[in-house]
Structures are given as C-alpha cells and as structure tokens.
Amino acid sequence: MTAFFDALPPGFLLHLLGGVSINFWIAAIGLLLGLAVGLPLAICLASGSRWLRWAASPVTALMRAAPTFVTMYFLFQVLQAGPGGGTALSPVMTVAWALMPYAAAYIADSGADALRHWRAGSFSAALLFLPNLVRAYFVMVMSSGISAAIGVQEGISIILRQANAMGSFPQQLGVYLLGILVFGSIMQVGLLGVGALRRFAIALMLNRANRRAAAQSDLDFDGSRIDPTE
Amino acid sequence: MKARLAALATALLLAAAAWSAALAQPAPSAALDAAFAAELATARRAAGAGCKEDAVDRLVRILCRGKLRVGVRTNYPLFAGETAQGLAGYEIDIARAIAAALGVDLVLVPVTPANRIAMLGEDRIDLTIATMGHTSLRDGQARFIRPHYYQSQTVVVGPRGRALTDFDDLAGQTICVTVGNASNAELSGHNARLMLFDSPAKLVERLSAQACQLAAQDDSFFAAAFADPAFAARYETKFGFAPVPWGMAVGREGTEHLAQLLSILSARFHRDGIFLNTAATHGIATGFLERQRSAWSGRCNSATALQDGTCLAAPLVTAVPATPWAGQVDAIEAWIEQRLGLRATLAMFKMAPAWDLVRNGAINSGLLILGVSLATPCIAVLIGLALGFGGLPLRWLAQGVCVLMQSCPVVLTLVIAAALCNHLVGITTLSGLITAIIALGLINGSYAGRAIADAVASLRADAAKRDEAPVPPHRLFREGLARAETQIGAFIINAIKGTPIASFIGVPELLNALTDTASFSAERATTYWLLLVFYTLAVLLLVPVVQALGGLLRNRASAR
Known part of the structure; x- marks a missing residue:
C-alpha cells in the first residue's frame, strides 16, 4: 500500500480533485444550457395548446435520443475551427454543449410533470423537480468524464494519465480504484443530497399544508385572516 | 622485328588516341558540372536571342526576367519561418543557392500547402520549395525535381x-x-x-x-x-x-529544361554536401542527406545517374483505389449541391479503404447495439433475482456490483474493463467488443436490476397490505419484471446510446471508423453529420421496439 502511494507523484490527490472540479464546472454549464432550452420546452409540453405540445414533443424526443458522446465528437470535429480559423468552442464548452441535449430533454420531461402537478394542486409533487434537477446535475458530473476523449484535463483524464505512468498492472488498478473512490464518493454524497432535498421539499409542503389547515381554523367570523406574526 | 615495331607503334598510337579522347571528356566527377554548364549556356543563348514575355520555355523566361520566383512556407520553423531578419530556414537557403547558381535574383513568394501547386500552374511562381512530399498523386499535378532535397x-x-x-x-x-x-x-x-x-x-x-x-x-x-x-x-x-521524399517542383507546362537543370543542380548539391551542410546549420535531421551525399559523390556521380532508379528515391504511392460506385456518389454530391446548395463530401463511400472501414464499423456498431440490448436485460434479471430472492451473500454481492457500477463513470468502467481484458487475453476486435458489451450491460443492467428488485419488494408490500397469501416466487418475479418494464426499457435505450463510448477503448465501431476515414480523406463535416444522424435514428427507431417488448411483457403478466 505504501509502495503504491509512494509511486504516485506528490500532490496527486490535490491534482485529481482539481480535475474533478472541472467535471463539476462542465456539468454546471451543461445544466444551465439545459435549463435555458429545457424550461421553454417544459412549458410547451405542459401547455393547454395542442400545437405547442406537438411542436415541443419531437424536439424533446430528438434531444433524448442524441447520444452525448457522438454529439461531443460532432461539436469537437465540426466546430473545432470557427470562422477565420479561430477556435469556435473550447473543449470544456464543447462537452458542456454536448451534455445540453440530455439536460434539456430531462428538464423538459420533469419540468412538464412538475407543471402538471402544480396545476393539479399537488405542490409537493411539483417541488420534486428540484431534487430531480440535482440528480441530473450529478449524473452530468459523472457523464462529463467523456471529455477525456477530447483531451480536457478533468478527473478521468488525470486518472488515465497517471495509470499509464504506473509501472505495473496492480498499480494501474490501484489508480483506477482511487478514481472510483473519488467519483463514487461524489455520486453517493450527491444522491444523499437529493434524498435530503426531497425530504425537505416534502416537509416544507406538509408544513405549509398544516399551516393552511391551522389558518382555516383561525379565520375571524368576518372571514379576515389573523396574521400569525402579530 | 619490323612487324613487332609496327604493332608497338600502332598500340602506342591507339593508346595516345584513347588518352587524348579521355582528356576531351569531362572526368566523371565533373560530368554533372559540365551538364549543368551546357544546359545553362543553351538557355542563355536562347534568352540572348530575344526575350519575350510569353516565351514558352520557363527557364528562358527566368533568365530574361533575371528573377527566380520561389514559393516558400512562412510558418514551418527550421525550414522556412519568419524571423526578425525575415524568412529563414533550410528551404530558404536552398532557394538562395539555386538563384545564385542560375545567376538571377531571388523573389520569395509565401505559399501554403493548399495553393503551392496551383500557383505553379497559374505561373505566379517558377518553383516551389515548400515542405512538399513527393507522392504519386502529385506527380500528375506538378513536375518534381529528383534527386529529392x-x-x-x-x-x-x-x-x-x-x-x-x-x-x-x-x-x-x-x-x-x-x-x-x-x-x-x-x-x-x-x-x-x-x-x-x-x-x-x-x-x-x-x-x-x-x-x-x-x-x-x-x-x-x-x-x-x-x-x-x-x-x-x-x-x-x-x-x-x-x-516520404520531399521534392522541389515546377509547373507541368514549358518546364522541361528548367526541371532538367534543377535536377542536375540537386545532384551537385548532394555531391558537394550543400544540402547536408545547410541542413546541419539549421539543426534538422540529416540521415537521408548523408546517405544521398554518399551516393552522389560515389557511384551516382554522373549525368546518367539522373535516369537511374537506384540513385533516385521513388515517390510515395498514395493513390487510393475508388469504389465501383464512386461515379454515382459524385453525381449525388453534385445533385445535393445543385438542389440544396449544400456541399456534402461523401468521401467514405468513394474510397475503397474508407468504405471497408465504414462497412466494418457499421457491422461492429450493429453487434454492439444488439449485444447491449441483450446483455442489459440479462444482467438486470440476474441482479434482480439476486437482490429480490437471493440469500444474504448473494444479495451483498449484487448490492456491491450495483454500488460499484453506480459509483464509476462510464468511461472509467470501460477503461478498467479493457485493462482487465488486455491483461487476461489481449485486446482484439472481438475481445474489445465483448468487453464493451459486458461493461455497458453491467452499468445499465445494475440500475435495471435494482428497479426489478424494488418492483418485487413493492409487490410483496402490496400483498402484505391486502393480507394475501404469499405469491409464488416465479410469479412474483414475473410481475416484478412487468412492473419494472419502463425502467428496464429506459436502461436498454441508455445502453444503446452509450455504445459509441466503446470507441474510447479502441473498439472499431462506426465512430472510430468514420474518424479514421475523416483522418485521411480530410473531410469532417459530412462525416460527423452522418454519424450523429445514424446514432440518433438508431435510438429513435429502437425506442418503440423496446416499448413494444415492454408492453408485451406487461400484457402477459396481467393476463396470468
């Protein structure tokens, strides 16, 4: 064990965590892009207008079907040189844009669900959109590892490079396991966070419902509400 | 005695004649110099007879103009690059040496790999010395000077x-x-x-x-x-x-004498070590030039060696065989451009090696899609069975697989699987395909398996709520499968969407094949558009198939 850690370059763990922070950054940009495209689609999908639903459905289906890895390669190769030979998209932005169709389709689907629940009066079900968003974010953090294929210096790239530099196969496996530990911890913490957020949302709604029920019983005879802060 | 004296005198006379004839011929080592001088003198006489702007012979025109226009690169350090003192490098020095040998001024004209041959054809330059490999394909576009520099x-x-x-x-x-x-x-x-x-x-x-x-x-x-x-x-x-040998080149029209003169000059430069010393001055590799100098200062040191295949390097053969339907593909490209205004380049269907790559890539992608479509539900069933019905050790094992698969990014899972495969049996196309199918099946199957186990647990809870008798395990499992069919379908689709990632571990599927094709056909936009459309369509077409199978499963479960 000591020999394994001795074989790692000094500061490797910090370097790895720095790389993982790029995965978080890519996923954050991807999620923002997904929100920008997905929310209007969600409104269309949940709208009363049949035409809007018809227009939004195939777009969402296409985004759902687009494989992220191929989309990334497409953007990387086709948009690599912008007008005049300049780089149109940096590798980090390329991956973020590649994650966008997945994020937009997910947000469109779960956002439309949330809107329908909201209209039906089920606010707690609608609020589940938030933990779903967080879950999508962590899935995107894990998916952003594909950016190693186009040379982005994120967590997976750093693990693969270090594994290549190790002398023996068991040491290589050791580096891979270290990677699983780091990414696994992130994913598990993320899932715990999703659970906590979900419980918080439900508790919040229950609390509101209880307060409303209590407020109903506090109405004056003339129907005016008593301000509980007074 | 007289006869002997006569024979001796004849022999002496013949020897003297032979000696004087030999004296009249240039020595082998001077043959190249003499040939160069003769060619140049002939051209100068032609130029002296009257210079015309539209003279056919390029060499005569250069001498009349008193300027040699040489196309050179400007961004290739050590060969031809911009410096504070202007353009400098091996090729720039060679251009200077040629102009000096011809006795004319040098005009350096910047060229790029894209226009260096076209500018020769348009008579905007007389000669190009611009890091250009001599290939069989380019032989039809320009006249290359051999020996190569x-x-x-x-x-x-x-x-x-x-x-x-x-x-x-x-x-x-x-x-x-x-x-x-x-x-x-x-x-x-x-x-x-x-x-x-x-x-x-x-x-x-x-x-x-x-x-x-x-x-x-x-x-x-x-x-x-x-x-x-x-x-x-x-x-x-x-x-x-x-x-790949690098060649100076001149245009195809009216350049016979210029090319001949430059060939002789190149041979002299090799013989005299001018190429070698200039290269050494600029710190570039000299292995080829050392071998050339040895040849041209030894056995190849004659004007006839310029026709000798053993003294000259052959051009690199790069001609790519066309597919039998290349003509029809050309017609389709032209139709798309005319009707739709789009410039599509379908090189992958026109070049035989590219077509082979694409065809094999498509077959491998099909196998991958089929493989993960089968592996995902199979692994899901195994994990669902273990989690829902297994003993404690089996449940722990299945739980461990699920946690591991859900904690590891897809790319890393594939890389680890490939490393294990390489360590155990070595990576081949088949072993790579199987490895990718197992890895993608495990990732998605573990999620789907957990969904099956959850469905089974919910069925048990429902039965317990209704105080019903325990359902037999096989029926419970079947109903669990039906209840989790949406999740299973979603993860099969997810696995199909993930198949291109197999290219990351070198599986020669369509993404890899088309990238390879693009790498030597120099066309990317159409290639990657086709790739995106292929995979998106594959997923869109398979979604209803998977949904139909799920519906079938649900109907059978409810019928029972």
Whole structure:
C-alpha cells in the first residue's frame, strides 16, 4: 500500500480533485444550457395548446435520443475551427454543449410533470423537480468524464494519465480504484443530497399544508385572516 | 622485328588516341558540372536571342526576367519561418543557392500547402520549395525535381518513460494527428484511436498542455518542438514510419529544361554536401542527406545517374483505389449541391479503404447495439433475482456490483474493463467488443436490476397490505419484471446510446471508423453529420421496439 502511494507523484490527490472540479464546472454549464432550452420546452409540453405540445414533443424526443458522446465528437470535429480559423468552442464548452441535449430533454420531461402537478394542486409533487434537477446535475458530473476523449484535463483524464505512468498492472488498478473512490464518493454524497432535498421539499409542503389547515381554523367570523406574526 | 615495331607503334598510337579522347571528356566527377554548364549556356543563348514575355520555355523566361520566383512556407520553423531578419530556414537557403547558381535574383513568394501547386500552374511562381512530399498523386499535378532535397518520416512522439516501441503498442491508444495526413491510415490500421486537429501546431500545444499523450506528425515538424529544451525534457520520439521524399517542383507546362537543370543542380548539391551542410546549420535531421551525399559523390556521380532508379528515391504511392460506385456518389454530391446548395463530401463511400472501414464499423456498431440490448436485460434479471430472492451473500454481492457500477463513470468502467481484458487475453476486435458489451450491460443492467428488485419488494408490500397469501416466487418475479418494464426499457435505450463510448477503448465501431476515414480523406463535416444522424435514428427507431417488448411483457403478466 505504501509502495503504491509512494509511486504516485506528490500532490496527486490535490491534482485529481482539481480535475474533478472541472467535471463539476462542465456539468454546471451543461445544466444551465439545459435549463435555458429545457424550461421553454417544459412549458410547451405542459401547455393547454395542442400545437405547442406537438411542436415541443419531437424536439424533446430528438434531444433524448442524441447520444452525448457522438454529439461531443460532432461539436469537437465540426466546430473545432470557427470562422477565420479561430477556435469556435473550447473543449470544456464543447462537452458542456454536448451534455445540453440530455439536460434539456430531462428538464423538459420533469419540468412538464412538475407543471402538471402544480396545476393539479399537488405542490409537493411539483417541488420534486428540484431534487430531480440535482440528480441530473450529478449524473452530468459523472457523464462529463467523456471529455477525456477530447483531451480536457478533468478527473478521468488525470486518472488515465497517471495509470499509464504506473509501472505495473496492480498499480494501474490501484489508480483506477482511487478514481472510483473519488467519483463514487461524489455520486453517493450527491444522491444523499437529493434524498435530503426531497425530504425537505416534502416537509416544507406538509408544513405549509398544516399551516393552511391551522389558518382555516383561525379565520375571524368576518372571514379576515389573523396574521400569525402579530 | 619490323612487324613487332609496327604493332608497338600502332598500340602506342591507339593508346595516345584513347588518352587524348579521355582528356576531351569531362572526368566523371565533373560530368554533372559540365551538364549543368551546357544546359545553362543553351538557355542563355536562347534568352540572348530575344526575350519575350510569353516565351514558352520557363527557364528562358527566368533568365530574361533575371528573377527566380520561389514559393516558400512562412510558418514551418527550421525550414522556412519568419524571423526578425525575415524568412529563414533550410528551404530558404536552398532557394538562395539555386538563384545564385542560375545567376538571377531571388523573389520569395509565401505559399501554403493548399495553393503551392496551383500557383505553379497559374505561373505566379517558377518553383516551389515548400515542405512538399513527393507522392504519386502529385506527380500528375506538378513536375518534381529528383534527386529529392529532403526526406521526412512520420514519427510518434510521447512522454519519456512511457513504453512504446512499435505499432503493436498503439492498439487502443489515443493519438493526436492532423486531418489529411497520409500516414493516418497506417495508424488507424493498427487500432490506434485518432484525435483529429486542423494544424500541426495544435499537436504541440496539446502535448504541452498534456491534453494529448501521443502525437504523430512529420519529424521535420517536430524538429522545431524538440529544439525547445522543456519540450525535449518531457517528450521523445518513440518510432518512425512512412518515409516520404520531399521534392522541389515546377509547373507541368514549358518546364522541361528548367526541371532538367534543377535536377542536375540537386545532384551537385548532394555531391558537394550543400544540402547536408545547410541542413546541419539549421539543426534538422540529416540521415537521408548523408546517405544521398554518399551516393552522389560515389557511384551516382554522373549525368546518367539522373535516369537511374537506384540513385533516385521513388515517390510515395498514395493513390487510393475508388469504389465501383464512386461515379454515382459524385453525381449525388453534385445533385445535393445543385438542389440544396449544400456541399456534402461523401468521401467514405468513394474510397475503397474508407468504405471497408465504414462497412466494418457499421457491422461492429450493429453487434454492439444488439449485444447491449441483450446483455442489459440479462444482467438486470440476474441482479434482480439476486437482490429480490437471493440469500444474504448473494444479495451483498449484487448490492456491491450495483454500488460499484453506480459509483464509476462510464468511461472509467470501460477503461478498467479493457485493462482487465488486455491483461487476461489481449485486446482484439472481438475481445474489445465483448468487453464493451459486458461493461455497458453491467452499468445499465445494475440500475435495471435494482428497479426489478424494488418492483418485487413493492409487490410483496402490496400483498402484505391486502393480507394475501404469499405469491409464488416465479410469479412474483414475473410481475416484478412487468412492473419494472419502463425502467428496464429506459436502461436498454441508455445502453444503446452509450455504445459509441466503446470507441474510447479502441473498439472499431462506426465512430472510430468514420474518424479514421475523416483522418485521411480530410473531410469532417459530412462525416460527423452522418454519424450523429445514424446514432440518433438508431435510438429513435429502437425506442418503440423496446416499448413494444415492454408492453408485451406487461400484457402477459396481467393476463396470468
């Protein structure tokens, strides 16, 4: 064990965590892009207008079907040189844009669900959109590892490079396991966070419902509400 | 006695005649000089007879004008690059030496790889010395001067200390290359995964930023990078392949005398060590020039050697055989451009080696899609059974697999699976395919298996709520499968969407095949559009199939 850690370059763990922070950054940009495209689609999908639903459905289906890895390669190769030979998209932005169709389709689907629940009066079900968003974010953090294929210096790239530099196969496996530990911890913490957020949302709604029920019983005879802060 | 004296006198006379004849002929070592002087004198006489702007002979025109217009690169350090003192490098010095030998002024004209041959045809330059490889394809476009003035080879550059000695070590490795490089086909043929870039400069940038671990490009290009001590301390040349001779070239029309004169001059430059010494001055590799000098100062040192195949390097054969339907594809391209205004380049359907790659890639992608479509539900069923009905050790094992698969990014899972496969049996196309199918099946199957187990648990809870008798395990499992069919279907689709990631471990599926094709056809936009459409359509078409199968499962469960 000591020999394994001795074989790692000094500061490797910090370097790895720095790389993982790029995965978080890519996923954050991807999620923002997904929100920008997905929310209007969600409104269309949940709208009363049949035409809007018809227009939004195939777009969402296409985004759902687009494989992220191929989309990334497409953007990387086709948009690599912008007008005049300049780089149109940096590798980090390329991956973020590649994650966008997945994020937009997910947000469109779960956002439309949330809107329908909201209209039906089920606010707690609608609020589940938030933990779903967080879950999508962590899935995107894990998916952003594909950016190693186009040379982005994120967590997976750093693990693969270090594994290549190790002398023996068991040491290589050791580096891979270290990677699983780091990414696994992130994913598990993320899932715990999703659970906590979900419980918080439900508790919040229950609390509101209880307060409303209590407020109903506090109405004056003339129907005016008593301000509980007074 | 008289007869003997007469014979002796005849012999002496013959010897004297032979000696005087030999004196009249230039010595072999001076034959090239004499041939050069004769060619130049003839051209000067023609020029002296009257110079016309529209003279057919290019050599005469150069002498009349008193200027030699040479097309040179401006961004190829050590060969021809901008410096504070103007253009400098090996090729610039060669251009100067040629102009001096002809006795004319030198005019340097910047050219690029894209226009260096066209400018010869348009008479905007007389000669190009611009890092141009002499290939069989280019022989039809320009007249190349032989003997060649340089020879490069493609080298694979990687970090010092990384074991990599030949093509066998490249299988499954990512290597950064430039689009359109003729040697890319050889790299992809050895199962290397290519990452494409527009310009060689980006390769050095990427290597320096550690965004590329390996890169392949001409050794002439890397010469400048290795001149940087920081770069040289981190990287080294691993091995070289595909040597290509570099040729000066003149236009096809009216250049017979100019080409002949330059050929003689090139031979003299080799013989006299001018090429060699100039190269050494600029710090570029001199192996080829040393061999050439040895040949041209020895057995090839004569004017007749300019026709001798053993003294001259052959051009690199790069002609790519066309597919039988290349003509029809041309017609389709023209139709698309005329009717839709789009410039589509379907090179992958026109070149036979590219078509082979694409066809095999499509077959491998089909196998991958089929494989993961079967592996995902199979693994899901196994994990669902273990979690829902297994004993404690089996449940723990299944739980462990699920946690591991859900904690590991897809790319890392595939890389670990490939490393294990390589360690155990070695990576081949078949073993790579099987590895990718198992890895993608495990990732998605573990999620789907957990969904089955959850469904089984919910069915048990429902039965307990209703105080019903315990359902037999086989029926419970079947109903659990039906209840989880949406999840199973979603993860099968997810697995299908993930199949292109198998290219990351070198599986020659369609993404890899089309990247390889693009790497030597120099066309990317149409290629990647086709790829995106292929995979998106594959998923869109398979979604209803998976949904229909799920519906079937649900109906059968409810019927029972």
